[in-house]
Structures are given as C-alpha cells and as structure tokens.
Amino acid sequence: MKxxxxxxxxxxxxxxxxxxxxxxAAAVADKPDVAAWAKSMDTETRLGLHGRTLTQLLFAEPVLVxxxxxxxSEILAPWQPSSADELGYPGWVPSSHLGExxxxxxxxxxxxxPSAELFGEPGSGHVAELSFATVLASVEKADGFTRVALPDGGLGWLSDDVLRAVESPSTPEDRxxxxxxxxxxxxxxxxxSQYGLDCSGLxxxxxxxxxxxxxxxxxxxxDALEHIPIDEARPGDLYFFARPGKKVHHVGFVSAEGMLHASETGKRLENEALLPERRETLVAVARF
Structure with a gap:
C-alpha cells in the first residue's frame, strides 16, 4: 500500500x-463538481445512492491506496475509523482525485x-472552495491569514476568520x-461535506x-464512545437509535429543543423535539 x-x-x-x-458523472469527474451533483438529484435519485456511496474524503485527507x-483506487481512510477495516474506512475513489x-x-x-476560499496569496488568487471540517497543516501566519500545506507540494492561504486550531479546547455548546x-x-x-450530510457524517x-x-x-x-444513562442526557451528548435486534442505524446531537440531526433521505438537517416514534427506538446516550 502507498x-x-x-x-x-x-x-x-x-x-x-x-x-x-x-x-x-459530476461527482466522479477529474475535477468533481459536488455542488452541481447534489443539486441535480431529487429524492428518488438520492435514495438510489444507498449501496453505492459510502462516505466522502475532504481536501488533503490522507488515504492508504x-x-x-x-x-x-481502492482506498482506506484512516481519519474515518471503521469496524470494516482496522486501518480505516474502505472504498473506491477515482485515482484522479488523489495526489501526494x-x-x-x-x-x-x-x-x-460551511465553505472557505483557498487563496494563492493572502486574500487574492482564488484556488479552490474548501468544505467545513477540512484539516490542513499550517506553515506560517501573516496579516490575518494562515499559510497551509497542500497536496502535491503546493501552498495556499486561508483567512484566520474561518479557522481554528485543531488542538484548541472545545465545549458541548460548540457541537x-x-x-x-x-x-x-x-x-x-x-x-x-457542506454539500450534504448524513446523520453520522454530521x-x-x-x-x-x-x-x-x-x-x-x-x-x-x-461502540466507541462512553455510554451514560439515557435520563442524564444533556446538550452536546449523542442519542443513538436501533430497532429491536438490529444494530444502531441513527445518531443525533442532544439539544435543548430535543435533537439536532440529519434525519433521512428526503428531509433536511433539523433541530426538533424528540418525537414519540424516535423515543421508541432510542437505545443509548453517549458522551464525549
């Protein structure tokens, strides 16, 4: 593997x-247009992704080929732990999407x-539009911008306003x-990514x-997170749902309103009360 x-x-x-x-086609093109691809699909077409798509890689995310x-390329994504392979989430991507x-x-x-502009120079020279949760290694800071290392040996700049240090402390409210x-x-x-999320992707x-x-x-x-009693749930924790005898199929953030979650195909990400039909399949609460 490489x-x-x-x-x-x-x-x-x-x-x-x-x-x-x-x-x-737009999603697998050498220069994919994921925004156009997402916009082109109605609910029925999106349902057809079940059994076809698995996850998404973000810019500069490492993989094992x-x-x-x-x-x-058949890949493993080590930043996305999975019980399917101890080395990372498995799947296939166009080889043209990968670099050094x-x-x-x-x-x-x-x-x-949700999205941030990557520049060739601080504040100028558009290079790409990058998604929420893209992680990049920083090189230097100058005048409100951070220089970052890119695949294939490149360098670029992002505004400090759109960034946080990965190692910064966080709170449940941040989630x-x-x-x-x-x-x-x-x-x-x-x-x-910014173009669409499923429940666990969020x-x-x-x-x-x-x-x-x-x-x-x-x-x-x-399986990986610490479970707590369901009646001790507080905002920022996670609700997990499963049908009798089945593995967990849904997750959402506990919120003051009920649950913040990406519900299912045909719906939109929402923050709503925990409905009775959801409570019937609520099986666990986990805390980070």
Missing amino acids: LAAAKVPVSTVWTSPDAPRDID RSESNGW LPGSATAPVTITV IRLGSLFLGLEYLWGGT VHAVSRVLGRRVPRDAHDQA
Whole structure:
C-alpha cells in the first residue's frame, strides 16, 4: 500500500468502480463538481445512492491506496475509523482525485464555516472552495491569514476568520453551534461535506473540527464512545437509535429543543423535539 491524499475539495467514496450512475458523472469527474451533483438529484435519485456511496474524503485527507484498476483506487481512510477495516474506512475513489501528501508543517488547523476560499496569496488568487471540517497543516501566519500545506507540494492561504486550531479546547455548546450551521441542508447518504450530510457524517465532521476523531458510522460511534444513562442526557451528548435486534442505524446531537440531526433521505438537517416514534427506538446516550 502507498500513502496519498485527496487533492480535490470533496471526493465521494463508492462501493465499487461500477457503482456511479450516469447522473453521478459530476461527482466522479477529474475535477468533481459536488455542488452541481447534489443539486441535480431529487429524492428518488438520492435514495438510489444507498449501496453505492459510502462516505466522502475532504481536501488533503490522507488515504492508504490498497490497489488501482482502470482509473480507480481502492482506498482506506484512516481519519474515518471503521469496524470494516482496522486501518480505516474502505472504498473506491477515482485515482484522479488523489495526489501526494502535503509536506511537513506545524500545528493543524480546520475550517469552521460551511465553505472557505483557498487563496494563492493572502486574500487574492482564488484556488479552490474548501468544505467545513477540512484539516490542513499550517506553515506560517501573516496579516490575518494562515499559510497551509497542500497536496502535491503546493501552498495556499486561508483567512484566520474561518479557522481554528485543531488542538484548541472545545465545549458541548460548540457541537450544537457548529452543527446548527447546516440547519436546512438536504440529507445526503454518505455525505460529510457542506454539500450534504448524513446523520453520522454530521457527528463525524463536527467532531473533526473540534479535534476529536470518531468513527464514521453510527453503529461504530455507539461502540466507541462512553455510554451514560439515557435520563442524564444533556446538550452536546449523542442519542443513538436501533430497532429491536438490529444494530444502531441513527445518531443525533442532544439539544435543548430535543435533537439536532440529519434525519433521512428526503428531509433536511433539523433541530426538533424528540418525537414519540424516535423515543421508541432510542437505545443509548453517549458522551464525549
């Protein structure tokens, strides 16, 4: 295996090279347009992603390349722990989405807003639009901007206003504040980016911003985090849901209103009361 990194803002991870449909062309293009892809899909088309997409890689995210075939790379994503493989989340991405790991640098920083402009020079020379939860290694600071290391040996600049140091302390309120940035965003199976999130993708992305690496899928999150009594839940904790005899299938942040979560395909991210039908399948609460 070899190390690589995502060199596009968002790369969708697929179950196999044959999984993408014609409508998914924008997502698997050499320069993917994930915004256009997400906009092109109605509810029925989004439901068709089940069994096709798995997760998403963000810009500069490291991967292990297990094999390559016909323009596709079989990868493991170590920043996304999974019970499917101890080395990281497995799947397939177009080989054109991968480049060399960024060079050595100092403390990592992460994007805290839905999207942020990457510049060639401080405040000028647009390079790319990067998603929330993108983590980059910083090189230097100057005049309200941070210089960051990019894949394939490049360098770029981001405004300090959109960044936080990954190692900065955080609070439960930070989880609700950051998750609330995406209220109204349409659910996307396998989504971990500004263009769409699923339930565990929301938890994973918010946790990444706050310096906590949690598993990618809800059932793995439930297994990895410390459980507390359900009646002790407080905002910032996690609710987990499962049907009798089945593994956990849904997760959301406990909130003052009830639950902040990405509900399901056809719905949008919302902060709502915990409805009776949800309470019937509530099986656990976990605390970071």
